[in-house]
Amino acid sequence: MFKNKPVPPSPNVTPMASLAAAPRPAPKPVPKQSGVPSIVSAEMTIRGDLKSPGDLQIEGAVIGEIEVGKLVIAEGGRVEGNIIAQNVKICGILSGSVHAGMVTLTATARVVGDIHHELLAIETGGQLEGMSRRIQSEEPKPMAEIEHDPAANDSESYESSVV
Numbered sequence: 744m745f746k747n748k749p750v751p752p753s754p755n756v757t758p759m760a761s762l763a764a765a766p767r768p769a770p771k772p773v774p775k776q777s778g779v780p781s782i783v784s785a786e787m788t789i790r791g792d793l794k795s796p797g798d799l800q801i802e803g804a805v806i807g808e809i810e811v812g813k814l815v816i817a818e819g820g821r822v823e824g825n826i827i828a829q830n831v832k833i834c835g836i837l838s839g840s841v842h843a844g845m846v847t848l849t850a851t852a853r854v855v856g857d858i859h860h861e862l863l864a865i866e867t868g869g870q871l872e873g874m875s876r877r878i879q880s881e882e883p884k885p886m887a888e889i890e891h892d893p894a895a896n897d898s899e900s901y902e903s904s905v906v
Contacts, residue, residue: 781799801816807824809827816833830845
């Protein structure tokens, strides 16, 4: 009833043996946003630049540039460096400049540096030793563009210190 008949190979079909031997390109990593913030714990100090499209919470110390989607410097947290983010909430200490859409300084915030913002909120007790500059509604620029942007020096500036 059933007989083994040889089947001629089709010219458009690759034999299985040659598929297994052919090198495959490495898959490209796909960045994921988990919705969970990255955390620099209270016992940790990071020296270097941090860049992520996600959220970052700093409870320890970071010495370097930070470019993230949302940043929280917790009470007891410390940053020495410049920040670029969509949203920044500072409860700890910052020594450096901020370029962000929304910046909030809580009552425990201590900032030494300039803040470039669309919206700025400073709670009673929050301290800012530097200039506050309102920027137009646009995406925050990468750090390399800010350092070389002559227009950044043309905007109005205001010194503010809330005690």
